[in-house]
Amino acid sequence: MAIADVQEYTHLTDDEVEQIGRELDRIRADVEASRGAADAAYINRMIKVQRGLAAAARVTLMTTCHSKKARVPGAVAGATMLGLAKILENMEIGHNVMHGQWDWMNDPEIHSSNWEWDTAQPAEQWKHSHNYIHHQFTNVLGYDNDIGYGVLRMAREQRWNPANLGQPVYNALLASLFQWGVALHDLDLEKIRKGEKDPKEMKRQLKQIWRKGRNQALKDYVVYPALSGPHWRTTIKANATANLARNLWSYMIIFCGHFPDGAMHFTEEELEDETRSEWYLRQILGAANFEGGRLLHILSGNLGFQIEHHLFPDLPSNRYAEISERVRALCDKYDLPYTTGPLHRQYGQTLRTIMKLSLPNRFTSSDSPPEPPNRPDAVEAPPVDKGRKSDAELPPRRSELGGWSRSGIGRAS
Numbered sequence: 001m002a003i004a005d006v007q008e009y010t011h012l013t014d015d016e017v018e019q020i021g022r023e024l025d026r027i028r029a030d031v032e033a034s035r036g037a038a039d040a041a042y043i044n045r046m047i048k049v050q051r052g053l054a055a056a057a058r059v060t061l062m063t064t065c066h067s068k069k070a071r072v073p074g075a076v077a078g079a080t081m082l083g084l085a086k087i088l089e090n091m092e093i094g095h096n097v098m099h100g101q102w103d104w105m106n107d108p109e110i111h112s113s114n115w116e117w118d119t120a121q122p123a124e125q126w127k128h129s130h131n132y133i134h135h136q137f138t139n140v141l142g143y144d145n146d147i148g149y150g151v152l153r154m155a156r157e158q159r160w161n162p163a164n165l166g167q168p169v170y171n172a173l174l175a176s177l178f179q180w181g182v183a184l185h186d187l188d189l190e191k192i193r194k195g196e197k198d199p200k201e202m203k204r205q206l207k208q209i210w211r212k213g214r215n216q217a218l219k220d221y222v223v224y225p226a227l228s229g230p231h232w233r234t235t236i237k238a239n240a241t242a243n244l245a246r247n248l249w250s251y252m253i254i255f256c257g258h259f260p261d262g263a264m265h266f267t268e269e270e271l272e273d274e275t276r277s278e279w280y281l282r283q284i285l286g287a288a289n290f291e292g293g294r295l296l297h298i299l300s301g302n303l304g305f306q307i308e309h310h311l312f313p314d315l316p317s318n319r320y321a322e323i324s325e326r327v328r329a330l331c332d333k334y335d336l337p338y339t340t341g342p343l344h345r346q347y348g349q350t351l352r353t354i355m356k357l358s359l360p361n362r363f364t365s366s367d368s369p370p371e372p373p374n375r376p377d378a379v380e381a382p383p384v385d386k387g388r389k390s391d392a393e394l395p396p397r398r399s400e401l402g403g404w405s406r407s408g409i410g411r412a413s
Contacts (some may be wrong), residue, residue, distance in 0.1 A: 002141055002157045004269040006281045010336060020334060021277025024311060027326050031315050035104055042318045043093070043102050043110060046298070050088040057082035057242075061235045062228045071234060079238035083245035084299075089118045090250055091301030092317060098127055100314045119179045119246075120213045125186035125205060135313050139258070139286035140266045146258065147265065149174065149181055150189035153357045155265045160360045167358035171351075178247035179216075183209050249299070256290050256346040257306030259353055262339030263288040283310035284331065289324070289340035296343070297321065307338065 003009045007017050057078045064074030094117030096102070102110045116123045129145065137143035141157055148154040151174055153164045174181045187205055191197040220239040225232035257263075264285045274282075287306040297304045297320075305320035308327055315323070331338040356364045 002155065002265040002267045003285065004267045006266070006270060006278055006285060009285075010281065010334075012281075012334065016334060017275075017277045017281065020330065020336075021275070021280055023330055024277075024280050024327075027323060028312055028315065031312070031319050031323065032104075035316060039316045039318060040102075040105050040107075043097075043105075043316070046088065046092055047110070050085050050093060053081045053085035053088070057085060057238075058224060058227075061224070061231065061238050064231055064234065071231070075234045075238050078235075079241040079245075082238060082242035086118060086242050086246040087249050087299055090246055091253065091303065092298055094118065095301050095303075096317045098123055099131060101316050103314075118216070120183035120209070120216050121179070121185065122183075122208045122212045125208065126182070129186035131313070135310065137271070138283055138310060139264065140268060140271060140282075142268055143271070145185065145188060145190070149185060151181070152354060154259055154353065156357065156361050156366055157265065157267075158357075160357075164358050167354055171354050175248055175251040176244060178251040179243070180213070183213060252343075252347055253300045253303050255350045256343060257288055257303050257309075258286075259350040260288045260339065260341070260346040261349045261353075262337055280311060281336075283307065284327075284336055284338070286310070287339070288346060289338075290343040290346045291340060292343060304343075307340075 007014075012020070057080075060074055060081065061078035064071050064078070094115060097110055097115045098112050098117065100112040103112055105111075108114055112127070117126075134144055134146045139147060141147065141155060148158070151170050152167055153160060187202065187209075188197060192202065220243065221236055224239065225235040228235040266282060266286065270278075270282065284307055287310045289307050290304045292300075292304055302317035302320045303309055305324050308320040308323045309317070311327065312320075312323065328338050330336075
């Protein structure tokens with residue numbers, strides 16, 4: 001079920017919606033006013049730990065002895081440390097830095113405008129497809145290309161075609177090659193298939209992706225193996241293992257934040273005259289959290305608090321745990337759903353959805369929450385294609401979503 005009016009769905013009055021918005025604004029203001037040395041120390045410590053793990057992994061792989069007895073444990077240790085370093089850089093550091101979470105520090109090294117992360121997608125394209133498109137139009141059918149990444153059918157309202165029968169295979173490939181799938185994300189594969197993509201812009205983006213992807217491949221599969229001398233094969237295997245681990249982990253974390261039962265979709269009617277408070281409501285309804293300890297949350301970029309991240313994408317990730325207590329209390333106060341559960345359950349529900357939606361709707365039942373009792377006449381939304389509107393068709397972005405630019409063509413305002 002896709003929601004066309006979040007206020008009607010939640011049975012809230014105009015005053016209640018605006019009060020929720022004011023209370024969430026108050027949470028933002030409180031966190032912004034309390035940012036300080038402890039938060040700066042946190043991100044600097046994460047960067048130090050990540051770089052230490054990467055350096056230790058590289059040294060281990062380059063200095064492992066020739067004997068098999070020493071080489072195998074060294075390779076395992078090197079691949080493990082490198083995998084953890086790549087996960088930390090991708091999730092807790094790169095993703096969050098590029099959201100502008102640490103721009104308030106005025107540190108040019110940890111600033112959203114300067115950070116280039118250790119993955120195949122250029123930062124510029126990520127900040128456009130993720131910060132701007134996904135976070136502004138979260139789960140809006142026909143707008144948010146993160147609903148299946150242009151490859152998977154993830155909503156019953158998305159039009160089915162026979163190619164969707166291959167979803168189990170596409171999903172496995174997307175998970176294994178996630179950094180390369182993300183690298184192609186801003187191209188908008190649906191528009192390319194329809195011949196609607198501007199050829200000049202597509203060429204520019206492909207060149208940018210080629211340069212970034214080439215540099216990543218050279219670093220992991222040529223330069224570091226060469227520095228390992230006779231151990232080059234071991235280093236290649238360890239690098240490939242670390243990249244695979246990072247891909248599978250980031251795929252699972254991201255999918256668990258958007259596709260478990262309870263994370264809802266929306267029709268474009270919801271965007272008509274959408275207020276800031278209604279945008280807040282859509283973020284609560286369209287995201288899902290998962291439960292776990294502090295280490296799990298750090299390794300997931302604190303995206304176990306996906307609801308809080310979508311409400312406040314530019315607030316420091318280390319504050320999401322405390323923010324979640326206030327957000328959950330607010331949801332309880334106004335009888336709003338707050339979707340959360342163990343990581344294994346959230347992914348199990350997501351995987352079930354992927355498998356079910358490989359088939360036409362008539363062969364499966366919906367796992368969405370039932371229609372509100374005051375809307376017995378509601379009908380299923382008409383089918384829509386995957387993909388998104390062009391920038392020219394989209395409203396201006398919200399300031400909290402972070403900056404993005406098109407190689408100097410212009411910065412969103």
